[in-house]
Amino acid sequence: MCGFTGWIDWTDDLTKHAATLERMTETLSNRGPDASGTWISPNCALGHRRLSVIDPANGAQPMVRVSGDDTFVIVYNGELYNAPELKRELEGRGRSFTTTCDTEVLLVAYMEWGPSCVEKFNGIFAFAIWDTLEQKLFLARDRLGVKPLFIAKQLGRFIFGSEPKSLLAHPSVKPEVGPEGLAEIFILGPARTPGHGVYRDISELLPGQCATVTRSGVSITHYWRLESRPHTEDVEATAHTVGELLKDTVERQLVSDVPLCTLLSGGLDSSALTTLAVRYYEQTGQGAVHTFSVDYVDNDKHFKAHDFQPNADAPWIDRMNTYLGTVHHPVHFDTPELVKALREAMLARDLPGMADVDASLLLFCREIKKEATVAISGEAADEIFGGYPWFHREESLNSNTFPWSLASGMRADLLSQDVAAWIRPLEYIADRYSEAIGEVPRLKGEDETAARMRVMSYLNITRFMPTLLDRKDRMSMAVGLEVRVPYCDHRLVDYVFNIPWEIKTAGDREKGILRRSLEGVLPHDVLYRKKSPYPKTHNPNYLDAVRTQVLDLIHEGTSPLLPLINVKRIREIAESESASTNLPWFGQLMSGPQLFAYLLQTDMWLREYKVSVR
Structure with a gap:
């Protein structure tokens, strides 16, 4: 790279x-x-x-x-x-x-x-x-x-x-x-x-x-777009095709003249890639596969399960490492490191980004770079195979907006009156959603449910997935680490996009067809583990740190951020008890603590890039 x-x-x-x-x-x-x-x-x-x-x-x-x-x-x-x-x-x-x-x-x-x-x-x-x-x-x-x-x-x-x-x-x-x-x-x-x-x-x-x-x-x-075509294979044939495509993709992406590793969370997606890598290394006599995982100091003490993160990763990482015999490297970060890295993560993006998720990923990649130059990562499986909760919720499917933007009204309330009048936030997001819907390649003869799920898949692949790919590229390349993403092989994406929803959810499970394709590859308990995303810190010290810094910005009164935001509302949130909860201030992308970190990144961006708003 x-x-x-x-x-x-x-x-x-x-x-x-x-x-x-x-x-x-x-x-x-x-x-x-x-x-x-x-x-x-x-x-x-x-x-x-x-x-x-x-x-x-x-x-x-x-x-x-x-x-x-x-x-x-x-x-x-x-x-x-x-x-x-x-x-x-x-x-x-x-x-x-x-x-x-x-x-x-x-x-x-x-x-x-x-x-x-x-x-x-x-x-x-x-x-x-x-x-x-x-x-x-x-x-x-x-x-x-x-x-x-x-x-x-x-x-x-x-x-x-x-x-x-x-x-x-x-x-x-x-x-x-x-x-x-x-x-x-x-x-x-x-x-x-x-x-x-x-x-x-x-x-x-x-x-x-x-x-x-x-x-x-x-x-x-x-030269390429997603296209809709009839799917003619049954469940078993579909699972076989998915398995063969994924195997071929992983083996192609394991070629490297420099040290290579995999990122392992113990979830379905990363466990599958790591297992396929281990099997290929065994077949080609390349020795042990090195794996890396990330977590936060004291996260086990503060973790609280919710729909997007139903359980902790650590026991599952141990399960897979024992099963595969990989050389594992656990990486842990503490709150001060995470807060300090917000600035570097912003510089890597040239924009404010996913706050602590960006910062921790950058720190994680820096540690990986000490041992490897190339990493295999499981991004995009949820967008392609329909793994997120919003694929399965009626309120998301019928919302007439992006499912990750259900809190756009809350976001609009965080703007100053002048800025809100200037950018017309709710109209803007409605226009972007309308454009996206207009692009969807419809399939003649699909029933209402199938058409609705095709729209949701298209939105995730073309609108949400780029967020994660951009994050992974910018944070990894900021430290000179190449990350490869096998689930983004265009042959696999093109094939899975056209799998009917009832086959994608084979066995009445999210990502059911991916699970079916990996039977005999992964242990049963890992194969049917509930989805858990890239981990975030749950340490209240992180909230205290970023909230205090935002309140300091407001108190000092010189930040270029202040004319753009509803200062009174931000102060109310920061000083309220609800600031410590997992409220979706920015939809499913940001919790309360992440809101404050995002505002800090935006302040840093405005200052360091000398941004002119006009």
Whole structure:
């Protein structure tokens, strides 16, 4: 994994701006701690930071290939899991290679097939390729949006990068936020609208999109979308297909020239991936699999079960490690570390995010990085297979809004009157929901229940899942750790999206078809354990710390946050007994303590990025 940036300018000689390119590239040093490189020509500038995973000695970027009178230059972030097959196919078509890295495979694939090459890729990726002869830039992002790619379109200029910070390092991109950006921050929160960069001049290439930049303009198209098709297999055949797809996906993603591990919570999703990894390592003689888990000091003393976290992970992690014989590394954090890391997590996102969940994930990834460079993680299984409680609640299914946004009225009450009048928060979220519903690929002949569940699946895959993928990419890459997410294999997602709900919930259980596919792979008690998400701290010391800091901000009266929020209401919440409870102030994404942490991150963001709100 890596980070890249650059820009196209048809009105200036970019060779005079090498220092700007160096600054933009350096902002991504955490994503690529192993090497740095730039390439510059009169109209195109490319910068890259590298995290070496495959062929560390020969995969330097920007990578240049010459073909006749033409020269192609690539900057790339990601992994191609079908690189060996593509390489053999390209060699059969007369192409040659000088490295064993997938960067060269991707570049040569573009030279051979042009923009249609993306349809052949299985992987997670974002990349940009400059064709010097045709004076054309081609960019693409993977189908599910695992890897980020931000863009800024200006008159005669096109700027891009793996993170907003690289674009903001260009003198023409300002940290300005308008009403839509504020609505994204305060109403949608971390679950921002895909494609929306929050900053006024920054947007994001959507998952499954590619772009072509020439002197005549910018053309953006979809090369992949979710499609609805009839499902013809019965339960047993479906379970078999799911199992085979998952096995193939995991084995492809275990390829690495550097140390690799899995993240293990003891839940269904991570236990399945770890078990498949252990089996593959045994078959290929690669030794023991290393696993990592995260928890918080004294969490066992303060844990209280609820629908989204019905039980603690620790006993189940021990169960799986004993069952598999992995080399396990438990990681624990205390409240002071978590509070301190809020700022670093905000810097990793370039925005306020998921508060302590972001902060703890960043700290967790930093510990993992001491032992491994690549990790396998279980993100996206709940969105794809229908695991969340809101898939199974009538009030969520019939709410006419995003199921994670049921508390949007509460969120609107936290805004100042002026800001609320300016951004019209409830109208904004209604518009975003209407847009999402309008995209759903309907299937002719589906009954009302099936159609409703297809909508819920689509919303989760295209609107909620990007939140978790963005979190995992930014927190892991902030410390130079590559995280791979097998459940996001596009073949698996495409197949499962079209499984009828009664088969998805086989055995009358959430994610029933995934459980059925893993029978004989996992112990029965783990296989049918209730879902438990990424753990949060339950220590009241964390609430005390973040609540006190918010009250201090209010008391000091100088924070740029204060004109944007309903100070009286925030103070009332902070001083009330209910502040210590698990109230959904930001829907299912944030509890009371997380609200205060989110406000602190927003204050830090406004100050450190010198954000102009207008």
